[in-house]
Amino acid sequence: MSDRIRARYLIETADDPMRAAEAMAGEQSSGTFVAVPGETPELKARAGARVERLEAVEDVWGPSLPGAKSGPAYHRCEVELSWPLGNLGPSLTNLVATVAGNLFELKQFSGLRILDIDLPDAFGERYPGPQFGIAGTRRLSGVAGGPLIGTIVKPSVGLTPEGTASLVDLLAKGGIDFIKDDELQSDGPDCPFEDRARAVMAVIGRHAERTGKKVMFAFNVTGDLDEMRRRHDLVLSLGGTCIMASLNSVGLVGMVELRRHAQLPIHAHRNGWGYLSRHPLLGWSYPAWSKLWRLAGADHMHVNGLRNKFSEPDDSVIRSARSMLTPMFGAKPCIAMPVFSSGQTAAQAGDTYAALGSADLIYAAGGGIMAHPDGVAAGVGALRQAWDAAIAGVPDVVHAQTHPELRAALEALAR
Amino acid sequence: MSDRIRARYLIETADDPMRAAEAMAGEQSSGTFVAVPGETPELKARAGARVERLEAVEDVWGPSLPGAKSGPAYHRCEVELSWPLGNLGPSLTNLVATVAGNLFELKQFSGLRILDIDLPDAFGERYPGPQFGIAGTRRLSGVAGGPLIGTIVKPSVGLTPEGTASLVDLLAKGGIDFIKDDELQSDGPDCPFEDRARAVMAVIGRHAERTGKKVMFAFNVTGDLDEMRRRHDLVLSLGGTCIMASLNSVGLVGMVELRRHAQLPIHAHRNGWGYLSRHPLLGWSYPAWSKLWRLAGADHMHVNGLRNKFSEPDDSVIRSARSMLTPMFGAKPCIAMPVFSSGQTAAQAGDTYAALGSADLIYAAGGGIMAHPDGVAAGVGALRQAWDAAIAGVPDVVHAQTHPELRAALEALAR
Numbered sequence: 001m002s003d004r005i006r007a008r009y010l011i012e013t014a015d016d017p018m019r020a021a022e023a024m025a026g027e028q029s030s031g032t033f034v035a036v037p038g039e040t041p042e043l044k045a046r047a048g049a050r051v052e053r054l055e056a057v058e059d060v061w062g063p064s065l066p067g068a069k070s071g072p073a074y075h076r077c078e079v080e081l082s083w084p085l086g087n088l089g090p091s092l093t094n095l096v097a098t099v100a101g102n103l104f105e106l107k108q109f110s111g112l113r114i115l116d117i118d119l120p121d122a123f124g125e126r127y128p129g130p131q132f133g134i135a136g137t138r139r140l141s142g143v144a145g146g147p148l149i150g151t152i153v154k155p156s157v158g159l160t161p162e163g164t165a166s167l168v169d170l171l172a173k174g175g176i177d178f179i180k181d182d183e184l185q186s187d188g189p190d191c192p193f194e195d196r197a198r199a200v201m202a203v204i205g206r207h208a209e210r211t212g213k214k215v216m217f218a219f220n221v222t223g224d225l226d227e228m229r230r231r232h233d234l235v236l237s238l239g240g241t242c243i244m245a246s247l248n249s250v251g252l253v254g255m256v257e258l259r260r261h262a263q264l265p266i267h268a269h270r271n272g273w274g275y276l277s278r279h280p281l282l283g284w285s286y287p288a289w290s291k292l293w294r295l296a297g298a299d300h301m302h303v304n305g306l307r308n309k310f311s312e313p314d315d316s317v318i319r320s321a322r323s324m325l326t327p328m329f330g331a332k333p334c335i336a337m338p339v340f341s342s343g344q345t346a347a348q349a350g351d352t353y354a355a356l357g358s359a360d361l362i363y364a365a366g367g368g369i370m371a372h373p374d375g376v377a378a379g380v381g382a383l384r385q386a387w388d389a390a391i392a393g394v395p396d397v398v399h400a401q402t403h404p405e406l407r408a409a410l411e412a413l414a415r
Numbered sequence: 416m417s418d419r420i421r422a423r424y425l426i427e428t429a430d431d432p433m434r435a436a437e438a439m440a441g442e443q444s445s446g447t448f449v450a451v452p453g454e455t456p457e458l459k460a461r462a463g464a465r466v467e468r469l470e471a472v473e474d475v476w477g478p479s480l481p482g483a484k485s486g487p488a489y490h491r492c493e494v495e496l497s498w499p500l501g502n503l504g505p506s507l508t509n510l511v512a513t514v515a516g517n518l519f520e521l522k523q524f525s526g527l528r529i530l531d532i533d534l535p536d537a538f539g540e541r542y543p544g545p546q547f548g549i550a551g552t553r554r555l556s557g558v559a560g561g562p563l564i565g566t567i568v569k570p571s572v573g574l575t576p577e578g579t580a581s582l583v584d585l586l587a588k589g590g591i592d593f594i595k596d597d598e599l600q601s602d603g604p605d606c607p608f609e610d611r612a613r614a615v616m617a618v619i620g621r622h623a624e625r626t627g628k629k630v631m632f633a634f635n636v637t638g639d640l641d642e643m644r645r646r647h648d649l650v651l652s653l654g655g656t657c658i659m660a661s662l663n664s665v666g667l668v669g670m671v672e673l674r675r676h677a678q679l680p681i682h683a684h685r686n687g688w689g690y691l692s693r694h695p696l697l698g699w700s701y702p703a704w705s706k707l708w709r710l711a712g713a714d715h716m717h718v719n720g721l722r723n724k725f726s727e728p729d730d731s732v733i734r735s736a737r738s739m740l741t742p743m744f745g746a747k748p749c750i751a752m753p754v755f756s757s758g759q760t761a762a763q764a765g766d767t768y769a770a771l772g773s774a775d776l777i778y779a780a781g782g783g784i785m786a787h788p789d790g791v792a793a794g795v796g797a798l799r800q801a802w803d804a805a806i807a808g809v810p811d812v813v814h815a816q817t818h819p820e821l822r823a824a825l826e827a828l829a830r
Binding site for chain 1: 443444445446453454458459461462463480481482483499500501502503504506507508509511512513515516517518519520521522527569570571572573574578581582598599600601602603604605637638639640643661663664665666667668669670671672684686687688689690691693694695697698699719724725726727728
């Protein structure tokens with residue numbers, strides 16, 4: 001069991017790669033640009049970060065990012081650094097300053113991206129991880145197997161509380177498992193949280209009495225800390241089963257405090273993810289970044305979806321989703337339920353299951369449900385049929401021959 | 416007085432720029448990819464974001480970011496969007512989801528960067544802004560005019576509490592105004608916060624008794640919320656005058672809560688800034704991003720420095736520093752003291768003052784002090800002399816003729 005923190009990076013530098021890697025290690029530990037009196041060899045041996053591994057990837061002829069020292073060629077390499085836990089202790093906030101921090105501004109690099117992190121068990125002992133995870137989400141939503149079929153309130157903003165409740169009524173009638181607020185709607189004056197929560201939960205409660213199954217609605221509690229706690233308490237008191245928070249809005253302290261307070265699953269929304277990741281030689285990979293939030297207590301984490309409407313390629317989506325289902329620590333796996341969304345329809349179910357090898361996920365569709373020619377119930381039904389086929393290993397077009405909702409969905413998509 | 420939120424962006428798109436700008440407005444308000452029943456013209460008029468302005472900048476022949484829709488040319492434009500305050504209310508956390516959020520992942524854009532934001536007065540009424548700012552910092556540090564001459568504890572990590580206190584002793588003897596913990600050191604097991612704070616404040620108190628001036632030490636309290644509050648209280652009880660937090664580590668909820676609790680100035684550290692800004696067509700400009708933290712309560716904000724050791728160009732540094740000194744609201748200016756650092760020496764004082772037109776700043780140097788041939792006191796003295804010359808409009812080389820510390824510093828830099 002190592003007591004060192006490890007981080008893996010993709011770097012691009014015109015410098016000698018080993019010298020550049022050592023500059024990274026120095027900048028993020030005991031190194032200084034001008035040697036100072038206290039910088040003894042003993043101190044460096046104790047507190048210095050180490051270059052554990054350096055592996056050439058390829059050379060390119062121009063820099064990916066501006067502001068870097070130039071050279072005839074730019075070397076892309078994978079680098080692994082490690083730090084003694086004694087430098088910072090098992091602290092998520094100080095981990096961010098250590099593994100990321102000033103690194104991305106160093107002149108030596110025309111590209112620097114953090115690919116993954118690997119933490120000592122002390123982090124798993126210190127932070128709670130998800131409180132509900134997959135099993136708790138299945139229990140609260142009454143979905144024993146297969147994905148939770150979900151959707152998002154649209155239009156994102158502009159609906160009144162009553163308008164939102166009407167939409168929820170339509171979706172609940174259609175047999176949906178999961179609905180989430182849009183990340184743009186938390187407690188806007190034009191759709192106050194309390195009114196919305198009361199209106200929505202009245203509808204959900206009514207359907208639950210009828211069907212015995214309570215639709216899980218992720219209420220967006222994103223706000224200042226007192227607001228988030230108050231909104232959580234309201235949802236709990238109304239019999240709600242999920243809250244949602246925007247990670248880049250609330251930050252780590254917000255998430256850690258929300259998890260401490262929460263008695264409901266936390267649906268973690270990654271909006272803003274693009275500015276952390278859109279350039280392939282800058283920022284964070286999702287497997288690295290999401291570990292911070294899984295440890296802090298996210299129960300559900302967004303991973304985008306195959307053939308999504310955004311700019312992310314499919315292999316990145318699947319890598320993200322797989323990482324959610326991969327344990328972080330032996331004693332505390334911190335498995336979060338991946339949430340697929342963005343342009344998802346019946347057509348991607350087979351490929352998603354084949355690539356992930358699991359149906360422990362939330363499959364959220366907007367148009368993929370609402371645009372079904374036979375209405376919402378048929379839209380939800382078609383998604384479920386598509387997933388039944390995927391799990392059974394039957395091609396969707398074959399399954400569609402005996403399942404009219406799926407057939408109509410696939411036909412509409414082919415038009 | 417407008418009640419709309421405004422944000423200005425630099426975009427790059429192969430699409431028709433106005434159509435792309437309207438897609439931004441739709442994505443971040445009431446738009447949907449597939450029209451839904453509730454999306455009425457009345458709702459769009461009330462809740463939709465508006466394209467306020469679109470201005471062509473230049474065309475380029477290749478995309479800056481991957482994953483975008485391609486075309487024969489990529490159009491760079493400045494776009495201004497606005498939102499009704501009623502969509503979200505004066506909430507900083509929900510503001511982030513609204514003005515940034517999913518935008519950066521849209522396929523229509525091969526570049527998207529947020530340049531500035533402009534908020535309705537309701538935000539200024541809701542959030543506190545800096546508690547101490549420039550005046551409070553001058554009062555607590557006993558520096559009535561000119562910049563606070565500062566430095567950073569180096570090596571960043573590895574020193575014991577006693578080692579840190581010895582370094583502080585050396586610097587206080589040398590006449591320093593301001594010292595900060597490195598962002599890598601908060602409460603590491605090898606240099607516990609409490610021991611360090613006690614050792615450092617004992618030294619600072621002893622010098623204050625001698626000189627009547629208390630060195631301002633920014634203790635890095637970055638951590639979980641309870642830890643930050645406890646560390647703040649300890650610093651306050653020991654007679655300390657400043658705390659520091661890493662913004663990208665604690666997030667907005669952390670900063671808002673710290674400000675609510677604090678009775679000391681908050682030195683806001685931007686480490687991680689590189690991953691938000693290093694690519695010129697992605698992420699956040701500092702004037703936009705720093706407004707979030709100024710409103711939340713940051714008293715000091717890092718802006719890098721002229722001819723710094725990092726990749727940021729000088730014009731960007733000065734634009735950041737100027738924005739700190741530009742009021743956000745008439746009734747609540749939220750002026751934060753800019754902190755210059757990274758490779759700063761006596762040589763940049765004149766250019767910094769000429770470009771900024773103000774000496775209301777912290778000027779932090781490492782080697783610029785420690786590497787002075789005549790020691791720390793001469794290093795601090797040389798920086799003060801360089802700033803005296805800058806403020807008086809006298810070239811540093813002229814001032815150096817009658818000021819030996821400055822002369823020695825400039826000679827050493829020229830070697």
